[in-house]
Amino acid sequence: MPGHKGSAIYKRFGYEAFLNKIMDCDITEIQGADNLFQTEGIIKQTQDKYAKLYEVKKSYLLINGTSSGLIAAILATVPKGKKLIMARNSHKSIFNALVLADIQPVYAYPEMIDEYGISGEVTAEEIEKHLQENPDAEAVILPSPNYYGICSDIRSIADVVHKYGKILIVDQAHGAHLKFFHDCGFDDMPKSAEQEGADLVVNSIHKTLASFTQSAVLNMNSDRVDHYILEDKLQMIQSTSPSYLLMASLDINADILMNHKHDVMGEWHDSLIYFFTEAKNIKGLEVIGNPVDANKGIKLDNTKINLDMSAIGIDGTLLEKLLIERNIYAELTTGNILMCMTGIGNSLDDMKKLITGLKDISREYAEKNTGAGKKRINSVFEEKLELFPVPTRKERIPLAKSAGRICASSIIPYPPGIPFICPGEMLTEKVIDYIKTLRDAGEKVIGVNDHGEITVGKLEH
Numbered sequence: 001m002p003g004h005k006g007s008a009i010y011k012r013f014g015y016e017a018f019l020n021k022i023m024d025c026d027i028t029e030i031q032g033a034d035n036l037f038q039t040e041g042i043i044k045q046t047q048d049k050y051a052k053l054y055e056v057k058k059s060y061l062l063i064n065g066t067s068s069g070l071i072a073a074i075l076a077t078v079p080k081g082k083k084l085i086m087a088r089n090s091h092k093s094i095f096n097a098l099v100l101a102d103i104q105p106v107y108a109y110p111e112m113i114d115e116y117g118i119s120g121e122v123t124a125e126e127i128e129k130h131l132q133e134n135p136d137a138e139a140v141i142l143p144s145p146n147y148y149g150i151c152s153d154i155r156s157i158a159d160v161v162h163k164y165g166k167i168l169i170v171d172q173a174h175g176a177h178l179k180f181f182h183d184c185g186f187d188d189m190p191k192s193a194e195q196e197g198a199d200l201v202v203n204s205i206h207k208t209l210a211s212f213t214q215s216a217v218l219n220m221n222s223d224r225v226d227h228y229i230l231e232d233k234l235q236m237i238q239s240t241s242p243s244y245l246l247m248a249s250l251d252i253n254a255d256i257l258m259n260h261k262h263d264v265m266g267e268w269h270d271s272l273i274y275f276f277t278e279a280k281n282i283k284g285l286e287v288i289g290n291p292v293d294a295n296k297g298i299k300l301d302n303t304k305i306n307l308d309m310s311a312i313g314i315d316g317t318l319l320e321k322l323l324i325e326r327n328i329y330a331e332l333t334t335g336n337i338l339m340c341m342t343g344i345g346n347s348l349d350d351m352k353k354l355i356t357g358l359k360d361i362s363r364e365y366a367e368k369n370t371g372a373g374k375k376r377i378n379s380v381f382e383e384k385l386e387l388f389p390v391p392t393r394k395e396r397i398p399l400a401k402s403a404g405r406i407c408a409s410s411i412i413p414y415p416p417g418i419p420f421i422c423p424g425e426m427l428t429e430k431v432i433d434y435i436k437t438l439r440d441a442g443e444k445v446i447g448v449n450d451h452g453e454i455t456v457g458k459l460e461h
Contacts, residue, residue, distance in 0.1 A: 001331065003177075003208035003343025005350075010210070013260060015252050027244050036061065036242040037235040043247060049254040054179055054194050054201075054219050058227055060234055061250055062202075062216040063242045066173040067093035069202035069218035070141070071100065072233040077167045077200070077225060078103050078138040085130045087142035089119045089418050091171060092446070094141060095410045098390070098423065105424060106134050108142065109384060110152075113298065116288060116308065117335050118148055119418075121299060124156035131164045139167040144193060145174045147332060147416040148288070148339055149304025151190040158197035167224055169200045175301055176203035176217070177265075177344065180257060184265045188291055190299055199224050208303060208343045210256055212249040256344075264344055272302055272342065275351040282358050283366045284312030288337070303342045307358070310336040312365045319361070326357040332416055385425040391457025399435060399454050402427045409455035411447035413438055419447075427456070 004010070007019055018025065027033055034041035043061065050059035062069045074097040078084050081102050086094060088107040098105055108130050111120040122142045131137065140161050144152040154170060161168040170193035172178075179192040193201045199222040205211040218234070220227055256264065276292045279285055286308040287293075289300035307330075309319050316333035323330060323338075331341035340354065391408040405427050410419040421431050438445050439452075448454055 001208075001341060001343070002206045002211075002213050003345060004206075004210040004212075005343055005345030008347075009256070009264075009345045010252065013256055018248065018252065022245065025245060025248055028241065033244065036063070036238070036247070037231070037240075042251075046247065046251040046254060049251070049258065050217050050219070053254060053257055054192070054203075054217075056194055056201075056219040056221045057223070058220040060218040060220075060231070061242075061247055062218055062234075062238065063214065063246045064238045065206075065214045066171070066202045066204040066216040067091070067096075068234070068237045069216055070094055070169070070171055071097040072230065072237045073169045073200045073202060073218065074098075074103070074139070074141065075101055075233040075236075076230040077169065083134055083137040085127065085134060085137045085140045085166075087122045088422065089146060090141065090143060091173070091418065092410060092412045092414070094171070095419060095422065102392075104390060105422065106130050106137055107387060107422065107425075108140075110146070113150070113288075116306075116337055118150075118337060119146060120150050121152040122157070124153060124160045127157050128160045128164075131160065131166065135164070137166065139169060141169040141171065143171040143173065145172075145178075145190070145301040145304070147174060147304075147418065148306055148334075148337070149174065149301035151175070151299045151301060153299070154191075154193045154196035154198055158199075162197075162224075167200070168198045170198040170202070172201050173204035173216075174207060174304070176205050177208045177268075177303060178301065180261055180265050181269065184262050184269075186265070186269050188302065190301055194219055194221050197221075200230075205250060205253055208341070210249070210253040210344050212246050214243075215246040215250050217250070267348070268303070268342070268344055268346065271346060271348040271351045272305075274348060275305065275355060276302070278351075278355045279358070282355075282362050284309050284314075284362050285358055286311065305340040305342060305354075307338045307340065308336050309358075309361070309365070312362065314361070314365055322361050323354075323357055326353075326360070328354055328357050334416075385421065385428065385431070387424050388426065388457075390423040393458040393460075394455050395458040396449070396453040396455055399432060399448055399452050402454055402456055403429050403432060405459075406457040407454070408457050409447055411435060411445060411454060414444050414446050 034043040047059045083104045085106045088109045110122045113120045181189040201219045206213045288306035289298040316338040319338045332339040394408040407421045411421045412419045
C-alpha cells in the first residue's frame with residue numbers, strides 16, 4: 001500500500017498542479033468548501049461520483065480510514081449490548097466497535113486452506129448456522145477479499161442474511177477495485193460486494209486505487225439501513241477537522257476512474273496476466289491461485305500475488321529479505337507466504353522487475369537447496385478456542401500466566417491487524433507460545449504491553 005504507488009499516476013492524468021500546490025490545498029470549512037457532515041456542495045459532488053461509480057444509493061467519504069466506516073456501520077445497525085455475527089478473522093477496528101457499544105460477538109470461522117495454513121472464505125452455511133443459533137443477532141460482518149485476496153460468496157451470504165431479516169456489512173477494504181474490473185469486462189475477477197447484494201460496504205480506496213493513505217468510502221446499497229442514523233454515527237467517529245487533502249485525493253481518484261477506467265484497469269489486468277504467466281516457469285515458485293493455471297478452487301482477487309518458495313527452502317520472511325535486497329518491497333509475510341499487493345499505480349515494468357528478482361532468487365537457491373522441500377507453517381486460526389461472554393471486569397496479568405483465562409482485549413499482530421485471540425476466547429498454551437514466538441522475533445503485537453502483560457477478565461473471589 002498505497003495503491004497509487006507514487007506520483008506518476010497523478011502526473012499522467014494532469015494532476016501535477018495539485019501536487020505542486022498541496023500545501024495551498026490544505027484548507028478547512030471556508031466559504032465554498034462545503035462541510036463533510038452536511039454535504040451540499042463540492043464534497044457532495046464527490047460523494048455523488050462514488051455513488052455513480054459503485055452504482056449504490058449513497059456514498060460517504062471517510063477521512064479516518066476504512067476503520068471509521070466499519071465502526072460507524074456497526075454502531076448504526078447493532079444497538080448497545082446486542083449481538084453481532086462477525087468473521088473470526090475480522091480487522092481490529094471491528095473489535096473496537098464491540099468495546100464502544102458493549103456488543104457481544106458471535107464468531108463465524110473462515111475455512112482453512114490447509115496447504116498454506118491461511119484463512120480462506122467464510123461460507124454461507126457457517127453464517128446461517130450462527131443466524132439460527134442467535135436469532136437475536138442484529139447484523140453480520142465479514143471481510144471479502146481477506147488480506148490474501150480470498151473472497152467469500154457474498155451473493156449466497158447476502159441471500160441468507162436477508163432471509164433472516166438481518167443486515168450484511170462487508171469489509172471490502174482490500175477490494176475497492178473489484179467493481180471496476182467487472183465494468184471493463186474482466187470476468188476472471190470476483191464481483192464486488194455492492195454487485196452481490198451487501199447492504200453496507202466499506203472500501204479502502206487508498207489500498208489499491210489512487211487516493212491518499214487514510215482515505216476511504218462507505219457505500220450504502222439498500223434501504224435496510226436508516227441513512228440518518230448512519231450519518232449520525234459517522235459524524236461521531238470521524239474528525240471534526242476533515243482533511244481536504246484526503247478528500248481532494250478521493251475526488252481525483254473518482255475522476256481518473258470516470259474518465260480513464262478502461263485504460264488503467266486494462267493495463268493493470270494485462271500486467272497481472274504477464275506476471276502470472278511468467279511466474280509459472282520459475283523453478284521452486286508457487287503462486288497461490290494462479291489464474292493462468294489450475295486455481296485449486298480458490299476464489300481469489302488476482303491483484304494480490306501470494307508467493308510460496310518453500311519448495312526450495314525459502315520461507316516468507318527470507319523471501320521478503322531477498323526481494324528487499326533487490327529494492328522490491330512486499331506487503332505481508334505469513335509463514336511460507338509472501339503477499340505482494342499490486343495497485344492501480346503499478347506498471348508492467350514493476351511486474352518485470354519482480355519476475356527478474358524471483359528468477360534470480362530461484363537460480364541461487366534451487367542449486368543449493370538440500371531437498372528438504374516444502375514445510376507447512378501452521379496457523380493459530382486452526383484452533384477454535386472456547387468462547388465465553390466478553391468480560392466486563394478486567395485486569396492485566398503476565399502473558400505467561402494467562403492460560404485458562406478469558407481474553408478481554410484482542411491480541412493482534414500488525415500487520416495484518418487480525419487478532420490471534422479475541423475478546424471472550426479462552427487463552428491456551430498454544431496461543432501463548434505463538435504470541436511469544438512473534439514477540440521474540442521482533443514482530444509488533446498489539447495488546448501486549450512493555451511488561452509482557454495482557455488484559456483478561458477479572459476473577460471473581
